[in-house]
Amino acid sequence: MTIAIMPVQLASIWIAVGAVHLQEVRGAVTWVPLPGAPAHLPGVVPWRGRAIAVLDLGGLLGVAPPVRVTEPRPRTLIAQVEDTTFAIPADTVREVHTVVAIEESHAAQVRHAYGQVVIGGQVMPVIDLAHALAALVRPQADPR
């Protein structure tokens, strides 16, 4: 069985997300902060006539500084987990790679990662967006 992943760079860390969750890749998007919003969901962005949440994945994973409105990142991933569509600011995005297997041995080193892949000699943890999103919604429900 093959899995399609897309390498994403958050600050200096390369991670991989499942291409199945990704709807679109956009450029730098200026997001609107929401007062009182969670730290990793600081605001919203308009996308196809509606507002979607901004997920600070780097901050969430602890691999990049928190996003700031004044410093929009060059790329914005539009992801959808189940019915929830959200935008992930990223620094660099690569094309979709298809991998055969995902190694799981080192997945525990990064939160919400369930395995790792090697693309172009670069080891990347594969992030489980649904898990991460769920963790945001239910922070004590998932021990991972």
Added chain:
Amino acid sequence: MTVPRTPLLRILPAIGAVDALFSALLAYTFAAMMGLEGSSRGVAFGVYAVMWVVKVSVWMAIVAVRMQPLSEWVAQAQPPTDAATLGEVTATVYRAPFMVCAAYSFALLIFYITYAVVLYVGFSDSVPLGPSSLTASVLAGVGITLGAVDLSFPLCEWLLAPFVERVSLTAQEHNVPARGGGMSYRARLVAFALTLALAPTFYLSSITYMNDARTEQRELVLRAELVAAHAAFGQDVGERLRGGSLFSYDAVGNVTDSEVADLLADRPELRRRFETAVRRLPSGTVEHPREGVIAFRTDGERKTGAIVPRAPSVSFGTTLVIILFLLIVSLWGPLSALFIANSTAVSVVRIADALAHVGEGEVASAPKVAVFHQDEVGSLARNYNIMIDQLRLLAQRTNEVSKGALDVEFDILRGDLGDAFRGQVTSLREMVSHIAHSASQLAGAASEMYAAAQEQEAAAQQQSAGVEEVARTMESLLVAATHVTESTMGVLTRAERTRETTSRTSERITELSAHANRIAEILDVIRDIADRSDLLALNASLEGTRAGEAGRGFALVAGEMRKLAERVTGSVSDIKKLVSDVRASVSATVLATEESSTLAAGTTESARQINLVTQQQRSGTEQAGQSMRDVATMITQSLAATRQVRSLAEDLKVQAENLNAVVARFRLPARQPGADG
């Protein structure tokens, strides 16, 4: 000419020879004049010769005795020069001509008159002389004596001239005054002229007297013959009349005798005078100098005439007398003139020769002259000797003066000449003193002038050297200023060019900056496009993945496109960085260019100001150099003038020293105590 040592040997033979010559001529003349012929002439010649020898012996003895002092003085090798001897000798030698002349002439007069008396008295039988012969002999003797004076006196003076000269010079040398023999030159000439005139006159008178006596004798003969013819009337006594004839004539003078008529036909004037006289007088005589004489007498009816025609030629006796007379006179005249000329000229010739030396300025070599005559010429000689003495003394003193002896006195010189030379020497002393004083002052002034000129020359040389150094420095400054000016001109030119280049560079850089900005803009666009292409490729990759197997290829293409977009973005980033660097460089360059332009402008202005200043400096340096050259020229001229002044001062100093040396040669008299000046 060798002069005999004895004056007698010089005088006696010469005068004796002249006397013998003229005595022979006079003897023949006497015989012819007296009409002596045959044995009477031989007796006369014999008596004449004997008496001539006696005469010569007598006068020579007298001369020898009277000239004994001179002969003895001359005969000595070292003649005595004492005053007494020299006085006697000078008296003898000056009186000798008079004595010789007097002795000779007197002896000749006595001889001639005595000779006539002896013949008249002692030899009247053999030598018949008429009573007029004594008178004629006395006249002839006087004439001969006068002629002898003219011969003997000058001849004796001439012959004695060497002795007179010797004695005179010796006497002058020993300051012995001359004595005796005084006769003025005018008296001498008058005497000569008188004797020259009287001697032939007397002699001619004697001849004439003797001719008259002989004519009278012939008339006596003719009268006797006429008386005898009258006694023997009609008798032709023509032969006895020595060419005359007796003739008869009528009342108108017609001559009956044909021969006498022929004689009268050849003598028309005598005939005309005869016919005229016959018509007026009964008796008479008519004569014509060339045609003859006619004496006519009337005794009653008898008219008798006697004609003596003039002989066609003079008789031989008369001709001989005339020839002898002419011969004597022709010998005596020139000889007398020669002797007179020589006797009087010898003194003048000596003086003239001596004066020739004086005329040539050779006073020292001018000889003294002897006083040959105690007359005006002798006085001239004495005065000449005095003049020579004075001139020699003057030359000697003048020579001493010329050698610097100004203390020489000219007191010995007399007259104006002495006064003139004394005044000249006095003036010369004053002048030399003044010159010495002036020369001393001149030498001092020349020394000071020379020293001052030397100092001035040294200062001028130092000044000249300094000025030359300054001139060289000014020349160097001028060259440096010229170089600086040229350099500043180059700097100015290059600064202006730099400013222009900088300006153009600034413009180019501005253009480059604009281009860079444009490139940056284009790069932004490209980056935006690449970014969009990257997004499209990513979305395409997502879409290809979503399409499953069918979209695998599409996903691969999308991946390649994204990589391409990424590479474009990276390249754009690199380019933008480069452009940014370029723009930064351009900005820095612009700033640098602006600064450079500002500096170039400042440099240009500074170079312009430097150029202006250096040109002014060069002009000033040129003016200063010209001024220094002018100063150097003036100093050089001043130095040359100073050198000339020094040279002149040196010459002046030398001249002053020479003048001092010249003045030092003069010996001034010792200054009188208390003398002024």
